[in-house]
Amino acid sequence: MQLTYTNGSNLPSIKDWIANLEKQYTVVDVINCDAYSPNNIDLYNRIKVNYRSEFDQHDRIVLTITRDYHNDQYPAIMLQSIQTMLNEIDISNFFVCIISTDPEIDNNYDWIAKNISTDAVPVHLYKASGEYENKISTFTAYQKFSGFGNNSTIVNQMSDREKYLLLESKTFCILPWISQYTMPDNNVTPCCLFKGSLGDAGTDSLEEIWNNSKTRQLRLDMLEEKSVTACSMCYIKGQVYKDDTGFRASYNRDFIEHFKKVTNTNVDGSLDQFELKQLNYRPNNLCNLQCRMCSSNYSSSLYQVERDLGKTVIGGAFKHSNPNLLEQYTKHINHLQHIIFEGGEPLMMKETYDFVELLDKHKRHDIKLQYITNMTHTGLGKRKALDLWQNFTNVIVYASLDAEHGRGLYLRPGSYEWNQIVNFRRQLIEQRPDIFFCVQSTVTILNALHMPDFHRSWVEQGLVDAEHWIVNTLYNKEYLRVTTAPAYLKDQIRERFYKHLEWLRPLDPFGKSSAGYVAILNTLDNNDQFDPDLFWKEIEQRDTIYNVKLFRYFFQNWLTYLANCNIIKSN
Numbered sequence: 289m290q291l292t293y294t295n296g297s298n299l300p301s302i303k304d305w306i307a308n309l310e311k312q313y314t315v316v317d318v319i320n321c322d323a324y325s326p327n328n329i330d331l332y333n334r335i336k337v338n339y340r341s342e343f344d345q346h347d348r349i350v351l352t353i354t355r356d357y358h359n360d361q362y363p364a365i366m367l368q369s370i371q372t373m374l375n376e377i378d379i380s381n382f383f384v385c386i387i388s389t390d391p392e393i394d395n396n397y398d399w400i401a402k403n404i405s406t407d408a409v410p411v412h413l414y415k416a417s418g419e420y421e422n423k424i425s426t427f428t429a430y431q432k433f434s435g436f437g438n439n440s441t442i443v444n445q446m447s448d449r450e451k452y453l454l455l456e457s458k459t460f461c462i463l464p465w466i467s468q469y470t471m472p473d474n475n476v477t478p479c480c481l482f483k484g485s486l487g488d489a490g491t492d493s494l495e496e497i498w499n500n501s502k503t504r505q506l507r508l509d510m511l512e513e514k515s516v517t518a519c520s521m522c523y524i525k526g527q528v529y530k531d532d533t534g535f536r537a538s539y540n541r542d543f544i545e546h547f548k549k550v551t552n553t554n555v556d557g558s559l560d561q562f563e564l565k566q567l568n569y570r571p572n573n574l575c576n577l578q579c580r581m582c583s584s585n586y587s588s589s590l591y592q593v594e595r596d597l598g599k600t601v602i603g604g605a606f607k608h609s610n611p612n613l614l615e616q617y618t619k620h621i622n623h624l625q626h627i628i629f630e631g632g633e634p635l636m637m638k639e640t641y642d643f644v645e646l647l648d649k650h651k652r653h654d655i656k657l658q659y660i661t662n663m664t665h666t667g668l669g670k671r672k673a674l675d676l677w678q679n680f681t682n683v684i685v686y687a688s689l690d691a692e693h694g695r696g697l698y699l700r701p702g703s704y705e706w707n708q709i710v711n712f713r714r715q716l717i718e719q720r721p722d723i724f725f726c727v728q729s730t731v732t733i734l735n736a737l738h739m740p741d742f743h744r745s746w747v748e749q750g751l752v753d754a755e756h757w758i759v760n761t762l763y764n765k766e767y768l769r770v771t772t773a774p775a776y777l778k779d780q781i782r783e784r785f786y787k788h789l790e791w792l793r794p795l796d797p798f799g800k801s802s803a804g805y806v807a808i809l810n811t812l813d814n815n816d817q818f819d820p821d822l823f824w825k826e827i828e829q830r831d832t833i834y835n836v837k838l839f840r841y842f843f844q845n846w847l848t849y850l851a852n853c854n855i856i857k858s859n
């Protein structure tokens with residue numbers, strides 16, 4: 289998944305180069321670029337603090353690189369980002385020194401000087417000794433860096449108000465201008481984090497919803513920078529995960545080239561054109577799993593379980609979204625940039641294959657295809673996912689996995705073998721190493737103690753990069769919510785997470801994976817109470833239905849403790 293080189297030991301080290309430069313010049317800043325991702329706004333801001341309208345000719349800004357990213361199309365993506373940022377901030381290359389352990393730094397920069405730099409003068413390059421990591425990445429930094437890159441002219445043409453909304457506002461989000469998500473129950477939202485509904489795709493067309501009163505009001509609220517209640521989870525998560533991906537600020541950067549749509553909003557919040565750049569395709573709730581943290585809205589297999597549990601289940605076992613959804617989306621094929629396939633299980637759904645085949649027919653192989661999958665299906669009948677994706681250059685797989693082997697099956701019951709998941713992952717690594725793969729785990733009271741082991745196990749098996757592991761807390765099921773764990777368990781979770789972070793942090797340079805663990809640690813201090821009656825009632829009911837026993841798979845010592853304290857019945 290990554291190549292590591294060691295540059296010649298006859299070259300000066302990074303430290304030596306810095307000392308040398310300090311003797312010759314006034315070094316105004318030394319920036320370790322390894323601490324940032326290529327398209328990270330924090331790196332942009334870090335470089336930007338050094339901007340001045342006039343430099344002294346002896347001033348130098350020094351940037352160091354020992355890690356970069358590449359993909360089929362682009363080499364040295366960090367290097368590209370840096371040049372893009374320098375263009376954008378308007379710092380002349382003359383005042384910039386880049387010290388890198390990249391053995392190919394000269395060739396790589398040559399390409400950048402010709403294709404990206406807006407300055408006739410190149411930056412000063414210094415080749416240093418030491419290790420160099422060259423990772424495969426789906427970043428296409430010079431196009432996407434903070435949304436600027438080749439789009440810097442767009443930023444330059446913006447008014448101060450527009451720039452403020454885009455770059456500094458704490459609430460503005462571009463999605464209501466470019467995106468629609470349709471849930472399996474037909475509710476339409478701008479994204480998956482939005483807690484509310486802008487309309488019902490079962491009764492209204494997507495075009496009608498695009499300019500209905502709720503969507504118009506949402507746009508007006510965004511323009512006035514009102515804090516939107518339905519977006520509150522996104523605001524919180526954006527802070528925790530540093531707005532890198534999947535949240536408001538990252539969308540603003542990714543879709544900057546469409547900011548004109550925001551400028552062209554009518555006074556009543558409507559838009560003259562209905563043009564989707566991003567959508568999530570959730571044709572229905574078909575799913576083979578009965579995950580404990582899910583509901584029948586999102587898994588057809590949970591319909592009978594919820595009925596057996598005596599819950600009120602609205603609708604049938606298999607919810608069809610609006611049958612002409614695909615037909616409505618087809619109108620947007622020429623301008624779509626990003627499609628997210630979710631379910632249910634998207635790799636079980638005929639409709640998702642139909643959609644990708646349609647994109648193939650229209651030669652839209654550049655579209656970003658993102659799947660949120662349980663990894664138990666590699667295809668549907670003769671249609672194999674890997675065949676389907678063969679022409680697509682930007683495929684992203686988020687695997688919803690919470691534990692391995694029996695524990696995994698306990699949390700996500702269904703008719704499958706754990707090895708199916710591992711084999712699918714290995715197939716991806718062998719056949720499509722360029723596919724961005726990330727595990728997305730839900731931490732509950734059941735698996736919190738085991739999460740670090742699972743994470744490490746997959747990294748050690750070479751199945752995932754340590755940093756591509758996102759942990760989320762479950763909020764909506766109180767008896768499973770980790771914040772309701774008894775104090776004894778919370779202490780153990782803290783201990784294990786802190787230890788895990790010691791291992792993870794050096795492998796997680798952008799802090800995205802660590803941020804999830806830290807967020808959970810922060811929530812453990814609240815006063816939520818463990819309710820043993822509720823916990824055991826819910827667990828035992830489901831264990832009976834699934835014919836399994838919690839004791840077989842989870843935290844024996846905690847259960848023993850609870851039994852000793854008479855918190856649970858002997859089991």
Ligand code: SF4
Nearest residue numbers: 461478479519522536
């Ligand atoms: S602010 Fe967040 S929740 Fe609201 S629409 Fe944008 S991405 Fe979705």
